[in-house]
Amino acid sequence: MSTYYLAAFMPAEEGGYNIVIPDVPNAFTCADTLEEGFEMAAGALSMMLRDLVENNKAVPEPSSLEEVKSKTARHLKDIEHQPAGEILYQLVPAPNLDMAPVKVTISLPKAVLVDIDAKARGYGYTRSGFLSVAAQAYSMGDS
Secondary structure, rough: OOOOEEEEEOOOOOOOEEEOOOOOOOOOOEEHHHHHHHHHHHHHHHHHHHHHHHHOOOOOOOOHHHHHHHHHHHHEEEEEOOOOOEEEEEEEOOOOOOOOOOOOOOOOOOOHHHHHHHHHHHHHHOHHHHHHHHHHHHHHHOO
């Protein structure tokens, strides 16, 4: 079953949108367009929820629309800011948070594997840990 969180898309004075997901600590971003904002909101939500899971912290339950509107109003009051237009609330899908290890077999050229192992050692990771972090960074556009 999929889980969704509500994001508040707040028009910015200079154009674009400031986006906050009030239910999830530090889940905020900005974008020039709504389309870009949907992608950025999904990325911010994914990063912050996975960070909670990796640090053994509780994942908050999504709130109702009315609760999110109230949280957004409190947030805006706290930062003493008002959006440049009407706030759009949009559902954002939460990522799969099942972080249980799964064994997989892959084939790589030997030279590539040697490079991966060297990089992994340099960053203090195992091969699996390095590939996992690299894949997560790549899938979130941080490559």
